[in-house]
Amino acid sequence: MTYRWDFTPVFANWTLLAEGLLNTLKVTGTALSCGLVLGLVLALMRLSWHRLASWPAGFVIELFRTTPPLVQLFWCFFALPLLVGIEMTPFMAAAVTFSIQSAAFFAEVFRAGIQSVERGQWDGARAIGMTQAQAMRRIVLPQAVKRMIPAFMERAIELMKTTTLVATISYADLLFAANEVSQKTFRPLETYTVVALVYFAVIFLASLLARRLELRLARSGESTVH
C-alpha cells in the first residue's frame, strides 16, 4: 500500500497558514517585550534587600517555573476572568501568561548576569561616590546585559516554541491554522508535515542568527579589568 502524497490542498490554503504564522510572531513578540521589562523589574526586586520586594518576586519566579505552561495558560484563560471579572480573549490570556512566564525566566538571567559582574566594579563605582542606583545603572547593568544576550536569545527561541500552546485555547496561531487546514483538506499528513517544516525553518534560522551573534560578541572580547 503506497500513500499518494498530495500537497496541493495544503498550499491552496496558504493564506490561512500565513495568517497563523503572523499571529504566532505577534504573540511571541508581545510576550518577549513585556517579559523583558517585567523580568528586569522582578530581578531588581529579587536582588533588593527589602523583604517586601524580594519575597513576592521570588514567589512569582518560583511559581511560574514550577508549574507547566499549559496549566498557567488554562488558568489564565478559564479561571482568571471569573476571578477578576474581565473578559479574556485568547490573545490576552496568551499575552499575559507568556509575558509573566518569560519574565520569570528572564529575571533569573538578569540576576545571574548582574551577579557575574565582579565586585571590583561596584567598589570602583562606590569609591568615586556613586549611589547603589547609579552604580547599577551606569556600571553594572551595562556590563551584565552584554553577557546575558546569549541566554536571552535562547529564551526567545524557546518562547517561539512555547507559544504553540495557544492553539489549545483557540487562538489562531500557526498550529491552530494547521488544525483547521488539516480538517478542511482531509490531509493531516501533508498539513502537519508542512507546518512542522515551517516551524523548523523559522526557529532554526533564528537559532543560527543567535549563534552568529553570540560568536560576534565573544570575538569582540569580554574586556577584563586585569
Place this chain on the structure above:
Amino acid sequence: MTLLKVENLAKRFGSNAVLRGLSLAVARGERIAILGASGSGKSTLLRCLNFMEMPDAGSVTLDGQMIGRRESELVKVRQRIGMVFQQFNLFPHMTAVGNVMEGLRTVRRFGKAEARARAEKELARVGLADKAETYPAHLSGGQKQRVAIARALAMDPELLLFDEPTSALDPELVGEVLTAIRSLAEEGRTMLLVTHELGFAYHVATRVIFLADGTIHEQGTPDEVLKYPKKERTQSFLARHKEFSL
C-alpha cells in the same frame, strides 16, 4: 592640622578579628605608608576609612566631622576621599577618558564638555593624554592603574587611599605608577599608601606604620621604622622583604 582621625576601629569577618581597636590621626599633607603581613588588616583599614567596609566599632572623623553610617552621607564622603585599588577596577565598557569623566558626570553632575576637559587634564597629568579614547582592555597594567589614579584625582579628593597599587603589576610596569604617585606626593597631597614597595615608601612617606594583630605595632619616620626598627616583629617582617633594598 588633623584631616582624618580614626578612633578604636574594630572589624571582624566571621570569627576573624581583623582590626582590633586601631587609632590613628592623619594631618594634612602627611604621606603615610602602611606595612604589614598579609591578613594584618591593611586593606581592611583603608576600606573602613571610606566605609566600603562597615566598621563594627570605632569612629572615623573627617575634617572635624564624624562620619555617620547613612548611605546618603557616605556617598558624599567618598567624593572627598579618593581610592586606588590593587585590581584597578576600571569600567571596561568606557574609554580611558570615559572612566575619568564618569564621576564628574554622574556624581558631580558636570556638563559633558566641562567633564571632558577636566578628564583630559587629569589624564595628561598622569601622562596618558594620547590614550584618552582607548578602552581598558587595550591598556597595559601600568596604564590602567594610572587611569585609575586620574579617575580618583578628578573628584578633587582631600585624601587619597592607595590599596597596594602596584602589587598586581608586572615588575617593569611598577615604575610608571610609582612615578605618578610620587608627583602627587610632591604636590603635597595627603595620602595613605598600603604597599610592599619599601624603597618607595622610604623615599616618599612622611610616616610609616607597621600593622600587626589588627593594631599599629610600630610607627614613626621612615628612618625610625624602616632603617632602625625597634620592635621584633617589625624587624622580622623587614628581614623577609630584604630583596627590596633600601
Place this chain on the structure above:
Amino acid sequence: MRWDFASVFANTDALLAGAAGTLRIFAICLVLGLSLGLVVGLGRYARNPWLYWPSSAFVEFFRNTPVLVQILWFYFALPILLPFSISPLAAASLGISLNSAAFSAEIYRGGIQSIDRGQWDGARAIGMSWAQAMRRIILPQALKRMTPALTNRAIEIFKMSTLASTVAYVELLQQGKLIASLNFNPIEAYTAVAVIFFVFLWPLVQFTYLLERRLRRDE
C-alpha cells in the same frame, strides 16, 4: 466569591487517575529521552561523519520544532502512513521523548567534552579501549557535572506531560478540564491542578539548586 473546592475533593479519584497518568508518561519519556539522548549525544561527539551528521540532524530538527507540533504529527499524521492508529499515550510519548532526547544529547555532549583531555590520555596509556575509557573514566566524571542540567530536563519533561492533554490522554490537566466542565468551577479545578504540580515540582527544583551549589563548591 464563593470558592467551591468541595466538588474538587469529591473528584479525588479522577485526580488520582490523572496523577497516575502523569507519572506514567513522565517515567516513559524520562527513560526513553535520557537513554536515547545518551546515544545521540555520543554520536554528536564522535568524529566519524556517519555518526556525527545524522545525530546532528536529529538534534537540530527535534530541538527546533515545538513539542506540540511533534505530538500532533505523531497522532494525526503518522497513522496515515501506517496500517494502525497511534494511541494518545504513544503519540505524546514519542513527541516528548524525541524532543527530550535531542536536548539531553547536547547536555551529554557538553559534559563529555568538558572532561579534560588528560583523562583520555591516562586511560589509553594503561591500555583501555575507547569504550572502556568512556565507560569507566569519562562518563562517571561527566555525569557528575551533568546532573543539574539533566535534572532540569527531567523537570521540563514532567511539565511537558500536560501537552498530552491535547490528544485527550488521561493525565492531571486533562482531569482538571473534565472536573471544570462537569462542575463549572474552573477556578478551583485549575488551581488544584496547579497546586498539585507545584507540590510535585518544587522539591525537585530546590534539589536542582542544591546540586548546582554543591557542584560549584566542588569545582
